[in-house]
Amino acid sequence: MSFLDGRPPRVIAHRGLALDAPENTLLAFLRALNAGATHLETDIHASADGVAVIAHDPDLSRVAGRDVQVAQLTLSELRRIDLGHGQSFCSLAEALEAFPAARFNIDVKDARAAASAVEAIRAARATDRVLITSFAADRRKAVAAQLPGVACSPAVSEFLPVIAGAKLGLSALVRRSLAPFAAVQVPERRGPLRIVTPRTVERIHAAGAEVHVWTVNEPGDMIRLLDAGVDGIVTDRCDVLRRVVDARR
Numbered sequence: 001m002s003f004l005d006g007r008p009p010r011v012i013a014h015r016g017l018a019l020d021a022p023e024n025t026l027l028a029f030l031r032a033l034n035a036g037a038t039h040l041e042t043d044i045h046a047s048a049d050g051v052a053v054i055a056h057d058p059d060l061s062r063v064a065g066r067d068v069q070v071a072q073l074t075l076s077e078l079r080r081i082d083l084g085h086g087q088s089f090c091s092l093a094e095a096l097e098a099f100p101a102a103r104f105n106i107d108v109k110d111a112r113a114a115a116s117a118v119e120a121i122r123a124a125r126a127t128d129r130v131l132i133t134s135f136a137a138d139r140r141k142a143v144a145a146q147l148p149g150v151a152c153s154p155a156v157s158e159f160l161p162v163i164a165g166a167k168l169g170l171s172a173l174v175r176r177s178l179a180p181f182a183a184v185q186v187p188e189r190r191g192p193l194r195i196v197t198p199r200t201v202e203r204i205h206a207a208g209a210e211v212h213v214w215t216v217n218e219p220g221d222m223i224r225l226l227d228a229g230v231d232g233i234v235t236d237r238c239d240v241l242r243r244v245v246d247a248r249r
Contacts, residue, residue: 003103003131003151004182004210006038010232011241012105013037014215015056018236022063024054025087026098033102036242041105041214041234044092045070046112047078052092052120058109071112093120100124105185105234106143108134114142121147133185151182153212159184162207163193166200175207183210185234188225201229219244 004010016028017035029040043056053070060066064081070089073081078089093116096104104126108114121127121143133153134140144152154162158177162184165173178184184204188196201211213225214234222233222244235241 002128003039008210008231009226009245010039010210010212011037011238011245012039012041012212012214012232012234013238014041014234014236015043016040017238019239021085022083022087024056025083025085026090026095027085027087029095029099029102032238033099035239036246037238039103039105039232040095040099041107042092042095043107043109044113044117045110046116047075048072049074050112050116051075052113052116053078053089054092054095055089056109071110091120092117093123096120096124096126096130101129103129103131105131105133108132108136108139108143111136111139111142114139114146117143118146121150131182152180153183153185154178154181159186162204163195163200166203169203171203171206174203178204178207178209181209183212183231185212185214188213188216188221196225196228196230198228205229216241223248 013032015023017032018028021027021031042054044052045055047053055070059069081088127147127150131151132140132143134155137155137158140155144150161177186195196213204211210231212232213230216222216233216235217237222241
């Protein structure tokens with residue numbers, strides 16, 4: 001199985017489906033898969049003992065009401081924190097093991113998590129079913145360099161030549177910039193700049209990469225983006241996106 005097997009569009013569940021489950025937990029991932037998600041989007045930080053832990057924020061204030069950093073607690077300590085619905089923090093290794101057929105879109109939020117992430121992905125033999133991304137190119141590279149052939153999406157700095165080339169019609173620049181990447185994962189807009197248009201999607205496709213847009217929760221926006229040709233949508237409401245996709249088919 002490959003991360004991009006199957007026909008688009010990709011229904012990418014942003015931190016799972018957190019309607020009746022805490023985000024980024026095993027229950028949220030199960031809910032998302034049961035709702036028809038094709039991919040699970042998640043984030044990793046390193047615990048105090050260096051384990052890649054599934055968590056979006058560097059601290060626990062939003063999800064657990066505690067003024068402490070993920071990096072200050074061991075995995076064992078994080079597991080004892082109640083996030084609700086019987087859920088707690090889990091490691092990347094545990095998530096990959098719990099869902100051996102699921103495809104994971106992994107955002108590396110902490111450089112310290114890189115080594116543990118590589119170890120977990122190798123142990124689960126999951127290189128083909130994960131995509132590595134990060135807002136920082138060095139974090140992405142730290143993982144991807146140890147996993148030959150793994151799918152990747154560019155960091156912000158790596159994407160800038162792509163959007164410039166796509167907007168200006170510089171096809172060679174787009175192809176060269178996207179050579180290491182399987183997909184481009186971007187917001188529809190960044191301030192006044194509209195990143196995702198039918199033309200930019202077409203030019204990124206011509207360079208051999210998919211376009212995934214985050215984070216989209218309204219059905220009207222989903223339909224408009226799918227009409228523009230995007231290959232995947234990252235959403236908090238994978239249940240809604242699943243219905244939109246099925247209706248279009």
